[in-house]
Amino acid sequence: MNGKELDTRIRKAADALPVVSPALLTSITAGLKPAMRPVKPLAPTWVLATRLFLAAAGVAFVSAASAGLAGVESLGILRATVILAALALLLGLAATEQVHSMIPGSRHLLGPLPLVLSCCLALAALFAAEFHDYRTTSFVASGIACLIAGLERAIPAGILVWLLMRRGFAINPVAAGATAGAVAGLAGVVFLELHCTNFETLHILAWHTAVLPASAVLGAAAGALAWAASRLRTRSPIR
Amino acid sequence: MNSYQAGDFAAATALIEELSPRLHRFFAAQSVSRRDADDLLQETWMRIHRVRHTWRTGDPLLPWLFAIARRVRIDHYRKSLRTTAREEQVESISELGVPASASAGKGEWEALLAPLPPAQREVIAMLKVAEMTLEEVARATSSTVGAVKQKAHRGYETLRVRLSAMGLGKDRKGGTA
Numbered sequence: 001m002n003g004k005e006l007d008t009r010i011r012k013a014a015d016a017l018p019v020v021s022p023a024l025l026t027s028i029t030a031g032l033k034p035a036m037r038p039v040k041p042l043a044p045t046w047v048l049a050t051r052l053f054l055a056a057a058g059v060a061f062v063s064a065a066s067a068g069l070a071g072v073e074s075l076g077i078l079r080a081t082v083i084l085a086a087l088a089l090l091l092g093l094a095a096t097e098q099v100h101s102m103i104p105g106s107r108h109l110l111g112p113l114p115l116v117l118s119c120c121l122a123l124a125a126l127f128a129a130e131f132h133d134y135r136t137t138s139f140v141a142s143g144i145a146c147l148i149a150g151l152e153r154a155i156p157a158g159i160l161v162w163l164l165m166r167r168g169f170a171i172n173p174v175a176a177g178a179t180a181g182a183v184a185g186l187a188g189v190v191f192l193e194l195h196c197t198n199f200e201t202l203h204i205l206a207w208h209t210a211v212l213p214a215s216a217v218l219g220a221a222a223g224a225l226a227w228a229a230s231r232l233r234t235r236s237p238i239r
Numbered sequence: 240m241n242s243y244q245a246g247d248f249a250a251a252t253a254l255i256e257e258l259s260p261r262l263h264r265f266f267a268a269q270s271v272s273r274r275d276a277d278d279l280l281q282e283t284w285m286r287i288h289r290v291r292h293t294w295r296t297g298d299p300l301l302p303w304l305f306a307i308a309r310r311v312r313i314d315h316y317r318k319s320l321r322t323t324a325r326e327e328q329v330e331s332i333s334e335l336g337v338p339a340s341a342s343a344g345k346g347e348w349e350a351l352l353a354p355l356p357p358a359q360r361e362v363i364a365m366l367k368v369a370e371m372t373l374e375e376v377a378r379a380t381s382s383t384v385g386a387v388k389q390k391a392h393r394g395y396e397t398l399r400v401r402l403s404a405m406g407l408g409k410d411r412k413g414g415t416a
Contacts, residue, residue, distance in 0.1 A: 003395065003399075006398055006399055007367075009351065010351065010367045011367060012347070013348040013351045013352075014348065014364075014367050014368045016346075016347050016348065017264045017267045017268055017348055017368065018264075018273050018276070019260060019263070020263035020264075020280065021277075024259075024280065024281070025255060025259055028255055028259070028280070028281055028284050029251065029255055031284075031285070032248075032251055032255075032288055033248055036247075036248050036251060037246050038244065038246035039244050039291055040292060041293075041294065041296065042292055042293055042295055044295065103293050103295075104294075104302075104303045104304075104306035104307050104310075105298065105302030105303035105304070105305070105306040105379055106378065107377075108381050111381070167292060169289075169293045169307075171309075171310045
């Protein structure tokens, strides 16, 4: 059997599938009639992504300004420029992916897992290239403090991302939550780079980078909870 | 779609009448009963109505529509898993209350695509039943064109081997009779 014959057979079988009844269509249209009102379409992807980028970067810079910019001041202009430019690039990528995850039928650049993994790898490579102090002093204690501080800034950034994208529709709420968590996590990493003065390579590699996957996991959990809650309160208007 | 977003009921009716047959056949091709396909169609339009603002002028309509339909089907599948997990199975009760005509017309499709895994079956349903392009299927399934091509190719290969084997079986029967 060649491809054309198989194609014909599949189409023939598809043609024999049951057809939708006119009564059902009438019921659907009648159900929608009372709910008809104009809606404003979502803004273009680049506008939404720019808003997300500015919101996440804004949270990072405002919280770093209030906590102190000692980290970026100690980095030096060249190193600070390289690190912040790379973080801006990753934040832009994550923000664009977040917009795609909230619009059905969008073309995805990366899924949430490849996004988080590639961002973590890029951050690890960047930090390994820029920091060369291989001592470890109070690795766990100072590391946990940085992780908590990064997540404390990621949470408001995540809430802001959710507020900005609340009109979107997540086809996969867990994946969309993880992507939103990645955007928020990057805001936490930016905050740490601006604020933290511990330049030990292992500290930055392990604990600063860890903010991103931790925030993505929290985002995925929030997405799963939001999905479960929406399932509980959804009631069909079509009868 | 623009008129539908602007609140034009006639445009909504036209859209429902034009796209529902494709959506219904897509659901019917996914191993669900006629009644479930009807319910899924209703649920899909309810959800489309709720998120109609997420379609932007210039975006392709079918991937947007089928991404929502696919999500509805997945939610329905998970819900039915939760429900059936709590049910006590009684033999021969499954078809009670379902009219004899409910599964009519599905026989050939079911028989043909039965050996395929759900992902390949879904891709073939989108390509052949909903008549979407590879790019549209990739967008609707949050996948890539390459992955869709691969699934369709593997599905076709499985079907070709199976149908050829069935044809060979007939020849052998004919030879021994």
